[in-house]
Amino acid sequence: MNDILLQGKNIYFKYGEKDSQILENINIDLQSGKIIGIMGLSGSGKTTLIQILNGLIPKRVPGSYKGKVLIKGDDISKIEVEKISREIGTVYQDPDTQIIFSCVEDELAFGPENLCIKKEKILKKIEEVLKLLNMEHLRYRNPNKLSGGEKQLVVIASVLTLDVDIVILDESMSQIDDKGKILIKKGIERLRDSGKGIIMVEHDIDNLSIADDIFILQGGELKRFEGNLL
Amino acid sequence: MNNTIDPRTKLFLVLCISTIGLISRDVLILFSITIVGIIISKIFGGNFFVLIKKIKKLLYVFFFIIIIQSIFTRQGNPVIVIGGFEIVTDLGLNRALGYMFRVLIIIISGVIISTSSERNTIQGIVQLGLPYEFAFMTAVGIKFLPLLIEEFKDTYMAIQLRGINIMKLPIWERFKITSYIFIPVVASALNKAKKLSISVESRAFRAYDRRTSITSLKLKYKDYLIILISLTTAFALIYLKWI
Amino acid sequence: MKDFIVIKGLDFYLDSKAILKNINLTIDSRQFISIRGANGCGKTTLSKLIMGIYPYRKGSIKIEDREVSEMSLSEIGRKIGYLFQNPEKQIFTSTVLEELSFIYKYREDIDKSRKEKEIDEILDTFDIRNLKNKSTFFLSQGEKQRVALASVLLNKPKYLILDEPTTGLDYKRKKMLSEILDKYKNKIGVLLISHDYNFVKKHSQKIISLEGGCIVYE
Numbered sequence: 001m002n003d004i005l006l007q008g009k010n011i012y013f014k015y016g017e018k019d020s021q022i023l024e025n026i027n028i029d030l031q032s033g034k035i036i037g038i039m040g041l042s043g044s045g046k047t048t049l050i051q052i053l054n055g056l057i058p059k060r061v062p063g064s065y066k067g068k069v070l071i072k073g074d075d076i077s078k079i080e081v082e083k084i085s086r087e088i089g090t091v092y093q094d095p096d097t098q099i100i101f102s103c104v105e106d107e108l109a110f111g112p113e114n115l116c117i118k119k120e121k122i123l124k125k126i127e128e129v130l131k132l133l134n135m136e137h138l139r140y141r142n143p144n145k146l147s148g149g150e151k152q153l154v155v156i157a158s159v160l161t162l163d164v165d166i167v168i169l170d171e172s173m174s175q176i177d178d179k180g181k182i183l184i185k186k187g188i189e190r191l192r193d194s195g196k197g198i199i200m201v202e203h204d205i206d207n208l209s210i211a212d213d214i215f216i217l218q219g220g221e222l223k224r225f226e227g228n229l230l
Numbered sequence: 231m232n233n234t235i236d237p238r239t240k241l242f243l244v245l246c247i248s249t250i251g252l253i254s255r256d257v258l259i260l261f262s263i264t265i266v267g268i269i270i271s272k273i274f275g276g277n278f279f280v281l282i283k284k285i286k287k288l289l290y291v292f293f294f295i296i297i298i299q300s301i302f303t304r305q306g307n308p309v310i311v312i313g314g315f316e317i318v319t320d321l322g323l324n325r326a327l328g329y330m331f332r333v334l335i336i337i338i339s340g341v342i343i344s345t346s347s348e349r350n351t352i353q354g355i356v357q358l359g360l361p362y363e364f365a366f367m368t369a370v371g372i373k374f375l376p377l378l379i380e381e382f383k384d385t386y387m388a389i390q391l392r393g394i395n396i397m398k399l400p401i402w403e404r405f406k407i408t409s410y411i412f413i414p415v416v417a418s419a420l421n422k423a424k425k426l427s428i429s430v431e432s433r434a435f436r437a438y439d440r441r442t443s444i445t446s447l448k449l450k451y452k453d454y455l456i457i458l459i460s461l462t463t464a465f466a467l468i469y470l471k472w473i
Numbered sequence: 474m475k476d477f478i479v480i481k482g483l484d485f486y487l488d489s490k491a492i493l494k495n496i497n498l499t500i501d502s503r504q505f506i507s508i509r510g511a512n513g514c515g516k517t518t519l520s521k522l523i524m525g526i527y528p529y530r531k532g533s534i535k536i537e538d539r540e541v542s543e544m545s546l547s548e549i550g551r552k553i554g555y556l557f558q559n560p561e562k563q564i565f566t567s568t569v570l571e572e573l574s575f576i577y578k579y580r581e582d583i584d585k586s587r588k589e590k591e592i593d594e595i596l597d598t599f600d601i602r603n604l605k606n607k608s609t610f611f612l613s614q615g616e617k618q619r620v621a622l623a624s625v626l627l628n629k630p631k632y633l634i635l636d637e638p639t640t641g642l643d644y645k646r647k648k649m650l651s652e653i654l655d656k657y658k659n660k661i662g663v664l665l666i667s668h669d670y671n672f673v674k675k676h677s678q679k680i681i682s683l684e685g686g687c688i689v690y691e
Contacts, residue, residue, distance in 0.1 A: 042642070042645075089433075101347070114436070116441055118442060147511065175641070414561050421561075
């Protein structure tokens with residue numbers, strides 16, 4: 001039985017008191033070495049769910065929130081947002097708004113530098129992550145000049161150097177071509193095989209072909225996807 | 231040459247150039263500093279003329295304002311007289327040229343700083359004792375500025391691609407239509423800033439008061455030489471009251 | 474159907490790197506063509522060259538027998554409607570209705586008496602009637618795209634170029650876009666740039682692949 005890394009329990013959310021419920025009674029368990037896929041239409045609440053699972057809601061984004069999120073058994077509400085980044089790495093849709101530097105190595109070093117990790121350990125971690133994702137040849141390249149798939153891999157690598165066990169990908173493949181998607185999927189599979197827990201949120205089911213379980217977010221509820229799109 | 235010069239040296243050079251630019255009243259000195267700045271930026275691998283080409287429309291507007299300003303300067307001896315009316319005086323012309331060179335010096339300063347990677351520039355600012363957040367925000371701002379300029383251009387083009395020949399519109403309509411560019415650019419800038427702030431926060435930005443670094447800068451003899459020459463030249467100009 | 478866009482011997486370089494090599498392509502006025510290829514292969518570059526956004530030195534691009542390099546952006550825009558990959562770049566005003574009314578305000582060649590009727594029709598065609606008074610700042614990606622495309626079509630162009638229109642769209646919105654394209658299918662030619670093979674296959678009469686800067690037909 002794999003360890004449970006992340007749990008969402010009885011989550012309810014709406015933005016304003018008079019607004020309609022975005023999420024209703026969401027329950028989700030993420031185990032180590034597993035990929036969960038979450039699918040849903042635009043406006044179904046996928047990004048809201050991610051922001052609850054990675055702690056941005058309610059700490060940074062206001063709203064009417066009920067429920068609990070546990071990271072390895074600890075209540076996320078008792079951990080500061082910046083320190084949650086040691087546990088959960090989130091990769092968003094547009095790599096161009098996540099890449100800051102003009103060298104891949106600098107990009108990967110940014111997170112652990114923020115956490116005051118020593119230089120030698122950071123360099124070792126960078127080597128490990130590049131090897132894991134088969135990206136050693138990109139170490140000194142300018143990420144802004146890479147292909148879409150390679151850029152997205154750089155962003156994934158930059159959250160992995162934080163030594164996280166949980167990776168959440170928010171529509172990270174929507175701007176990527178077929179070749180890039182294959183590259184990213186292979187990278188994600190390597191993460192799963194190394195014991196990480198991964199949540200992938202997409203609105204295209206083809207992008208979730210590597211998921212172990214797929215759920216659909218519809219009408220505020222999370223249901224297991226049985227194979228028929230409504 | 232570019233990769234071996236410490237970004238702090240470049241910051242110091244820029245400080246000297248821009249200080250002279252700020253306090254000097256002599257057009258000849260300003261012109262000389264501009265030329266020296268262009269040469270230095272070229273040696274460091276900067277693309278001053280490429281940048282000028284990219285922002286030339288913005289520069290036209292700016293220089294137009296400068297010319298109008300010089301026309302309204304009444305002091306000094308007349309230089310251009312039309313039909314008995316003094317259009318431009320020598321003092322007005324002097325001021326206009328002065329402003330123009332100062333604008334160019336600002337642009338050259340930006341080009342010189344941009345010849346170092348943003349990572350090294352941030353490290354240089356931090357090693358000078360300034361807070362990391364300040365250095366980081368400055369570097370990110372510099373990175374996104376060319377992207378914003380591209381967005382301005384794209385949106386200006388998009389207006390024309392609606393079949394609107396902006397140059398054939400009356401001048402007041404032209405100004406109004408140009409103002410429409412700001413809406414998508416501001417929206418885009420706000421959107422990018424929001425996404426970037428979420429992304430960096432997710433990577434523990436400002437988690438602690440301190441942070442470590444895999445990069446460390448050391449000044450070499452070349453850097454000390456450049457700093458010495460810059461300092462000496464600046465002091466000489468001030469001391470000899472050539473400024 | 475007649476030759477609407479004719480490209481001959483087109484080369485394009487960026488920072489000394491060859492992006493497009495010896496491109497030869499003829500597009501009929503009612504044809505639905507798609508261009509596929511990996512990120513960075515030159516699809517968007519080709520579309521921007523056709524639209525006169527990028528200048529070209531070697532080769533020829535003609536729209537209705539006129540060389541693109543001799544036409545202004547506004548002249549090209551009156552013939553070809555262009556949907557940017559990021560529709561935010563072509564939404565200028567603060568509400569949807571203002572956006573749709575934009576060209577009626579600034580173009581002397583458009584019949585302003587038809588403004589109300591034409592906007593009314595397009596609001597229904599694109600299912601954006603409920604967004605009429607909404608601020609463009611708060612539109613979703615799919616909504617922005619529909620508003621941008623509606624604005625472009627109000628221009629009554631003879632041809633459309635759509636750059637990655639399915640990016641960021643869920644299956645429902647893709648279906649909606651599909652239906653809109655079906656409505657215009659025999660009235661206006663389309664050049665679709667996309668890496669979404671299913672969408673491309675559904676609509677295109679001809680699919681072209683770009684690889685290494687060159688055209689490879691499918």
